Amino acid sequence: MNLRRPLRELSQEEWESWLAEQRQPAFRAKQIREWLFAKLALAAAEMTNLPPALRAALERDFAVCSVKPLETLADDEGTTKWLLGLGDGETIETVLIRAPDRLTLCISTQVGCPVRCAFCASGRHGLVRDLSAGEIVDQVVFAQRAAGRRLDNIVVMGMGEPLLNLDALLPALDVVCSPEGLGIGARHVTVSTSGIVPGIRRLAGAGRQWNLALSLHGVSDERRARFIPPAHRYPLAEILAACQEYRAATGRMVTLEYALVAGENDSSIDGERLARIARDLHAKVNLIPCNAADSGHRASAAGQVRAFHDILLAHGVQATLRRRKGSEIEAACGQLRARRAAPAKETDE
Numbered sequence: 001m002n003l004r005r006p007l008r009e010l011s012q013e014e015w016e017s018w019l020a021e022q023r024q025p026a027f028r029a030k031q032i033r034e035w036l037f038a039k040l041a042l043a044a045a046e047m048t049n050l051p052p053a054l055r056a057a058l059e060r061d062f063a064v065c066s067v068k069p070l071e072t073l074a075d076d077e078g079t080t081k082w083l084l085g086l087g088d089g090e091t092i093e094t095v096l097i098r099a100p101d102r103l104t105l106c107i108s109t110q111v112g113c114p115v116r117c118a119f120c121a122s123g124r125h126g127l128v129r130d131l132s133a134g135e136i137v138d139q140v141v142f143a144q145r146a147a148g149r150r151l152d153n154i155v156v157m158g159m160g161e162p163l164l165n166l167d168a169l170l171p172a173l174d175v176v177c178s179p180e181g182l183g184i185g186a187r188h189v190t191v192s193t194s195g196i197v198p199g200i201r202r203l204a205g206a207g208r209q210w211n212l213a214l215s216l217h218g219v220s221d222e223r224r225a226r227f228i229p230p231a232h233r234y235p236l237a238e239i240l241a242a243c244q245e246y247r248a249a250t251g252r253m254v255t256l257e258y259a260l261v262a263g264e265n266d267s268s269i270d271g272e273r274l275a276r277i278a279r280d281l282h283a284k285v286n287l288i289p290c291n292a293a294d295s296g297h298r299a300s301a302a303g304q305v306r307a308f309h310d311i312l313l314a315h316g317v318q319a320t321l322r323r324r325k326g327s328e329i330e331a332a333c334g335q336l337r338a339r340r341a342a343p344a345k346e347t348d349e
């Protein structure tokens, strides 16, 4: 087991004190930072302008990149999914989605997930552990290096509930967005939540320009109870009030993610209620085909999806129908890890 600390999560003070312990001049910090954040080094051996002893000390004390690819799946449309191994043998998933005009990376924040939504493979076995800030940053570094060009958007929608790991996510996103870090604009980062009210408030208080996406999936507490177990489910009125606060604090529009599940949340009454919620919140809506991941739920039929979409448009709501990308490579959150973790039980997707 290898539990070296990810190098990219060190603060300036930690950097300085480690370099002083190694009896290294201060300018080495700048050289190493350049390797880490501009040249995206994955190993100390790449840092050819450092003395060999310093490279060896870096590898001994830290993980220069704390994620390693164990499995790579790609589809014809340009979606690539990696199963990434961590220093302690755990695994997470990271997905790169290519569109003609942009590269979007979907990153994970936890191993497993404590929320355990009904149609999600990530939460099926609950939470294993939180990721550290460096493990979150290193997903971006690894994918940007693999893509061979700068990423345009980061969506924090992979494995885990981001707002239940804010102690790591907030410093990680600051590294991702700061000019001294990876320099990705805050407005190109979207944090997704199942509706963790204290987390939404804390995110609002952070004073950043990140986008917020709420996985709504139901227009009433009764509907949401069909998909989200009670342990981490907040009353809908409180969630929507927190989203209003987020919008007021940041000026950013909230997106409502809505997975259409046949017979569960796709009636015209649901559509009317969703339109009202979206209008009150000045939110846009993303309609997603439910990716059932062997949960027993079925995606809504194409005609039903179109009718639901039309209701939103008729009410003047900005609503998009998201295509399911990468379903043939198990791009739904947690499926690849679940298959690898328990192949006998979980190959029936």
Ligand code: SF4
Pocket (backbone or CB within 6 Å): 113, 114, 115, 116, 117, 120, 121, 122, 123, 124, 158, 159, 160, 161, 193, 194, 333
């Ligand atoms: S959908 Fe998101 S919040 Fe729900 S179990 Fe999956 S990872 Fe967790």
